[in-house]
Amino acid sequence: MDGKGRAAMGELTIWTYDWVPQGPRGFVRDLRLRWACEEAGLDYTVRTVPFDGRETNHLARQPFGQVPFLTDGELELFESGAGLLHLARKSDKLMPRDPAGEAETLQWTIAALNSIEMVSVPWWFLKISGDADNQLAGWMGMRLDQLESILGEREWLAAGRFTVADLLMADVLRVSDVRAFGDRPATEAYVTRLTDRPSFKKAQADQIGFFAAADEKRAEEGAG
Ligand SMILES: N[C@@H](CCC(=O)N[C@@H](CS)C(=O)NCC(=O)O)C(=O)O
Structure with missing residues (x-):
C-alpha cells in the first residue's frame, strides 16, 4: 500500500x-x-x-x-x-549551515538518541512489563532532571533556533509515560511547543490516517 x-x-x-x-x-x-x-x-x-x-x-x-x-x-x-x-x-530549515550551529545540532541530535532515548526506551519497556520496582527509574529521573535544567534556560537545544535536534528530542520526550514521570514544567512546555507546530500535527494526523486506511483494507481483504 x-x-x-x-x-x-x-x-x-x-x-x-x-x-x-x-x-x-x-x-x-x-x-x-x-x-x-x-x-x-x-x-x-x-x-x-x-x-x-x-x-x-x-x-x-x-x-x-x-x-x-x-x-x-x-x-x-x-x-x-x-x-x-x-x-x-x-x-x-532543519540545521543551520554555520559550523558552530551545525555542530550543536549534531551534538543534540545524538544526545536525544544516545543519552535520553537510550534510557527512556528500556525504562518504558520495564514500566509496561508491570515491573513495580523499575531499576531504571533513578537513571531515567536523573537524565530528565538534567534536561529540565537546560530547557529551563533556553527555548531551543541548538543554535538558538528550531533544528532537527528539537524535533527528535521532542519526539523522544512526548511519550505519555515519559511526560507523566515527574513534574518538569520546562520540559513539558518544550514538548507542547514542539508538538504544537503545524508540521508535527500534519505528520501525526497523516500517520494515524495512513494506518486507519490500512485497517479498512485489512477488513476488506478479510471480508473478500
Ligand atoms: N533505532 C531505530 C528504532 C526503530 C524502531 O524501534 N522501530 C519500531 C517502530 S517505531 C519498530 O520497527 N518496531 C518493531 C520491531 O522492533 O519489531 C530507529 O530509530 O530507527
Whole structure:
C-alpha cells in the first residue's frame, strides 16, 4: 500500500509498516521523517513493508526488521536519526549551515538518541512489563532532571533556533509515560511547543490516517 505526502511522486520515500496495532499509532518512528520533510517542505512518498513477518521480510533494507528506513533516489538508509540528519543536509530549515550551529545540532541530535532515548526506551519497556520496582527509574529521573535544567534556560537545544535536534528530542520526550514521570514544567512546555507546530500535527494526523486506511483494507481483504 502506498500513501502520498504533499507532492507528486518524489525521490524521497519514507518506508514504514503496512499496518500496526492501535497502540503505537501516532508514535511509529516514520513520523520523525514525515515531520522533518514537512518542516523542510521536502516532497516525499510513504511506502510500506509488511508488518506481518517483519522479523525477516526486509532485513536487507533494515537489518533489525524495523522501520523506518528512507530512500533518496538510489540511496537507502535506515535508523531514524540517520534519516533525519540526511534530510537536514538538504534543508537549512532543519540545521543551520554555520559550523558552530551545525555542530550543536549534531551534538543534540545524538544526545536525544544516545543519552535520553537510550534510557527512556528500556525504562518504558520495564514500566509496561508491570515491573513495580523499575531499576531504571533513578537513571531515567536523573537524565530528565538534567534536561529540565537546560530547557529551563533556553527555548531551543541548538543554535538558538528550531533544528532537527528539537524535533527528535521532542519526539523522544512526548511519550505519555515519559511526560507523566515527574513534574518538569520546562520540559513539558518544550514538548507542547514542539508538538504544537503545524508540521508535527500534519505528520501525526497523516500517520494515524495512513494506518486507519490500512485497517479498512485489512477488513476488506478479510471480508473478500
Ligand atoms: N533505532 C531505530 C528504532 C526503530 C524502531 O524501534 N522501530 C519500531 C517502530 S517505531 C519498530 O520497527 N518496531 C518493531 C520491531 O522492533 O519489531 C530507529 O530509530 O530507527
